[in-house]
Amino acid sequence: MRRFGICILALCTCLMVGTSVRAIEMLPTFGDIDHIHLPALIVQHADGDQSLQLKAQDTTYIDNAQYKETVIATKDMVHPFYVTIHVRQWKDVAITETWYEISHTEKKPVRLQRFDSGYLPLENGDLYLVHLHGNWAGEAVPTVERLTRGVKSIRNSDGARNAHLDAPEVMISLDGMPQENSGRVFGAALCWSGNFEIRVAATDEKGFHFYAGIDPMASEYILSPKQVFTTPHLAYTYSNEGMGGVSRAFHRWARTCGMLHNGNTTRSILLNSWEGIYFDITEERIIAMMNDIAAFGGELFVMDDGWFGGKYQRNSDDAALGDWIVDTRKLPNGLEALTQAAKDRHIQFGIWIEPEAINTRSELFEKHPEWALQERGRELKLGRGGTQLVLDMTNPKVQDFVFELVDDLLTKHPEIAYIKWDANASIQNVGSTYLPRDKQSNLYIDYHLGLIKTLERIRAKYPNVVIQNCASGGGRANYGLMPYFDEFWVSDNNDALQRVYIQWGTSYFFPSNSMAQHIGGSPYLMTGRTTPIKFRCDVAMSGRLGMELQPAHMTDTERAQCTTAFKDYKELRELIQLGNLYRLVSPYEPVPVVEQQQVASLMYVNDAKDHAVLFAYGLSSFMKQSSRRIRLAGLDPERTYTLTERNVRQGEQPCALDGQSFTGAYLMSVGLDIPLSTEYNIDYPSRIFELK
Numbered sequence: 001m002r003r004f005g006i007c008i009l010a011l012c013t014c015l016m017v018g019t020s021v022r023a024i025e026m027l028p029t030f031g032d033i034d035h036i037h038l039p040a041l042i043v044q045h046a047d048g049d050q051s052l053q054l055k056a057q058d059t060t061y062i063d064n065a066q067y068k069e070t071v072i073a074t075k076d077m078v079h080p081f082y083v084t085i086h087v088r089q090w091k092d093v094a095i096t097e098t099w100y101e102i103s104h105t106e107k108k109p110v111r112l113q114r115f116d117s118g119y120l121p122l123e124n125g126d127l128y129l130v131h132l133h134g135n136w137a138g139e140a141v142p143t144v145e146r147l148t149r150g151v152k153s154i155r156n157s158d159g160a161r162n163a164h165l166d167a168p169e170v171m172i173s174l175d176g177m178p179q180e181n182s183g184r185v186f187g188a189a190l191c192w193s194g195n196f197e198i199r200v201a202a203t204d205e206k207g208f209h210f211y212a213g214i215d216p217m218a219s220e221y222i223l224s225p226k227q228v229f230t231t232p233h234l235a236y237t238y239s240n241e242g243m244g245g246v247s248r249a250f251h252r253w254a255r256t257c258g259m260l261h262n263g264n265t266t267r268s269i270l271l272n273s274w275e276g277i278y279f280d281i282t283e284e285r286i287i288a289m290m291n292d293i294a295a296f297g298g299e300l301f302v303m304d305d306g307w308f309g310g311k312y313q314r315n316s317d318d319a320a321l322g323d324w325i326v327d328t329r330k331l332p333n334g335l336e337a338l339t340q341a342a343k344d345r346h347i348q349f350g351i352w353i354e355p356e357a358i359n360t361r362s363e364l365f366e367k368h369p370e371w372a373l374q375e376r377g378r379e380l381k382l383g384r385g386g387t388q389l390v391l392d393m394t395n396p397k398v399q400d401f402v403f404e405l406v407d408d409l410l411t412k413h414p415e416i417a418y419i420k421w422d423a424n425a426s427i428q429n430v431g432s433t434y435l436p437r438d439k440q441s442n443l444y445i446d447y448h449l450g451l452i453k454t455l456e457r458i459r460a461k462y463p464n465v466v467i468q469n470c471a472s473g474g475g476r477a478n479y480g481l482m483p484y485f486d487e488f489w490v491s492d493n494n495d496a497l498q499r500v501y502i503q504w505g506t507s508y509f510f511p512s513n514s515m516a517q518h519i520g521g522s523p524y525l526m527t528g529r530t531t532p533i534k535f536r537c538d539v540a541m542s543g544r545l546g547m548e549l550q551p552a553h554m555t556d557t558e559r560a561q562c563t564t565a566f567k568d569y570k571e572l573r574e575l576i577q578l579g580n581l582y583r584l585v586s587p588y589e590p591v592p593v594v595e596q597q598q599v600a601s602l603m604y605v606n607d608a609k610d611h612a613v614l615f616a617y618g619l620s621s622f623m624k625q626s627s628r629r630i631r632l633a634g635l636d637p638e639r640t641y642t643l644t645e646r647n648v649r650q651g652e653q654p655c656a657l658d659g660q661s662f663t664g665a666y667l668m669s670v671g672l673d674i675p676l677s678t679e680y681n682i683d684y685p686s687r688i689f690e691l692k
């Protein structure tokens, strides 16, 4: 944190020393900056004036066991317009959060035209920006580019989700091309699930300026007198241990500072019904799948989409969203029979919902068409299935409906231990029948405030139900919503090879116990690729392990491999889900020598550095390729570690490295020659080693 910590403290000190001090250093405002710099806050006052010059009034400090916070109250020099600046520095985690509270007592509403969550000057130099770009089934591709003069902007305009296309987290290397385990890197995450804009501006030759906040496009916020608008938090860190250092700071912060619900606990091994049976749910099929997951040693079964519907049946994605009643044509004995079946098999039961969505082919839409977001007098733009719309979460009645849907399920079926909360539509109809005409531009923001309010109500009553955050895969992997969720669905793409890449990028900001990773079928339906069961298991085992296929279609060998994988995973779970991540060889890294194999490798180490687990994946398979030496990281150089191979391929013995001992210094400087080459005679070889 050194440079940024000092920089923020200096700014706070500067604001403390006298009431004449202006807040511009921490919050550049339109009306108080020169023509070269960009403002982080632009407002139009009730009388039409557009300028703002904030002056510090008062500074208070909070110092508790977890963090130190500086709170600076500022006021405009002309209007009764106030901004309270918060800077919170976590004590055991190298993360700082900033946010602003904006209010006024002007005679009429004030228009907030831009309202970032934070601003930071960055040093001049050879800066590189890393951000995650991707799409449905191809999430989290690290995009690396050199920052040049001008303004670089990263935005997302989906409205309801923001981690498909461009995500609200970035890293900036201050030392040229970013390195994994060395070099100075700044990392930041905007804790928001709606539209955002992150800007890096180099408007003159002197330096770079970083801004992050809600995207003001079509979102001018109309702020009534005495109403307080709180910007989302911006969380940032600085590391001289490269991108890995930034990731580890975010992971620790997520787990220990409440940015991930139940962050410091481990998650169960599950089977999800989606890719096994899709909408073809019957009691018999569900119970058969429960038998399978219980036999493998799994702990939870999740019934995905297709279980609900009354007048309209949910047999495809074009009907019934909103009608959250059990479809007794498919499940004649209701959910009771399923929760009882789960109990009998000593596993837990979970269920899928998509609470913020509605189909035009639903009873809910017939009853409450006004609850869907819509533009006055215009034809509805329809999403998934040609009938899907988004509910108006700004409307308190809709918020109640969503709360009651969850409350009802959990009151009637207290055995439900897990909910998969999906969100498969973007906001295409930007209009609300609830918001007044002069506040329509609040919609994009009030939608999320309404959603958060509802999630807070749910969490207050149900703190322990595990809730998965899903949005057509990883569309809502962000720190705006994760404080209410235990994990997120990384991607709808379960192809193990592409998952190595998707999980790699996702781990830049999110800890492993939040990343839901499932063993998929083979050949895989989306890519047609055939991968061995061991590779599929080993790839899923590096995060929160689950499976998503029809177990009835598996061979005996595949079943046996999964049973071994589950057993070994349980013994390594704490290390994998709560350990410190070190990414060793990137799947994106070109092989240095042409005849070498393309590999990816990562490891987790516990805090005491006496227990670690290493994953190595072979991504290309040609006969007689040479394998690649992998240097480990994060170990104690003085200690001696003994290797045990885990999840050994069915019918094979552990490789020659099993049982061998090496010092941490050796493993980190010389490294290991892991047998991944095609002497194996198999596509997609992989190995897992435990180090003790």
Ligand code: GLA
Pocket: 274, 304, 305, 317, 352, 422, 424, 470, 471, 472, 473, 489, 492
């Ligand atoms: C989304 C989710 C999937 C699945 C389907 C069900 O696409 O990402 O995992 O739940 O919806 O319709």
